[in-house]
Amino acid sequence: MSQFRRGLGIAGQSWRTLRSHRSLAAFPILGGAMALVVVAPPALAGAYLADRGDTVPGALLGALAIYLVCFVSAFVGVGLAAAADAALRGGDASFGQGVRVAASRLAAISGWALINALLSIVLRALETRSELATIAAALVGGAWSVVSLLAIPAIALEDAGPIEAIKRSGSLFKQHWGGRVTGMAAIGFGVFAFVMLPALALVAIGVVILSDGGRAGIGAGAALVALGAVLFAAAAVLSNALRQIFAVALFRFTTSGEAIGGFDTADLEHAVRVKGRPAVA
Secondary structure, three states, X not given: XXXXXXXXXXXXXXXXXHHHOHHHHHHHHHHHHHHHHHHHHHHHXXXXXXXXXXXXXXXXXXXXXXXXXXXXXXXXXXXXXXXXXXXXXXXXXXXXXXXXXXXXXXXXXXXXXXXXXXXXXXXXHHHOOOXXXXXXXXXXXXXXXXXXXXXXXXXXXXXXXXXXXXXXHHHHHHHEEOHHHHHHHHHHHXXXXXXXXXXXXXXXXXXXXXXXOOHHHHHHHHHXXXXXHHHHHHHXXXXXXXXXXXXXXXXXXXXXOXXXXXXXXXXXXXXXXEOOOOOOO
């Protein structure tokens, strides 16, 4: 069985877990609501000031918005990881319990968000320098997304600090390389093929209808665009939830060798390989 087929098995089990515990999907929705309330004001104000020529205050508000995005993402991720761990272990995936766990990790979440925000600002600065710097930024960003995958579960499940979580995640991936590639790639492919692609098709059809200019088609075109946008947003919520469920299962497997929540041991063994050896025992 190919690595990608095993990845599809992992993605399928993540979906079954989410379908059985629908409260897990509430966390990405919470993140979207928090972003509108917390992130939008400084982001819009910063963009307005920068456009008006007030570069310094605009840049400061923009940096604050980036930090708040990272904070909201980490807060929601920690809550979701805690609830997903309970679900995978056969317990009750309580939204309230996940939020309480995230609230108890505010110091670690704040530090983690600061590290991510600083890295994001540096990478954006590099992207404006040259083509070589853009490539370097893409490589660093890709490596960081891999190394940091298990940091959120480490904060949620082991109460690790931000630096400790990075070291923990990096150490696990030095030993177990490959799980993120197959599992995450399959999740991304599945969500894109079955949800995002139809959503984009609906938006495209709606735009074509609207561009014709006929009054009779305006309502239908607008409805299709709106439906496509809602479906695309739902796909983002679904993708985030599935990725975090997989990250928790992967974290438990790499730390204890235990396949929890119905994940197949063989799939995880072949998805998480140890350098120099066939697989994790």
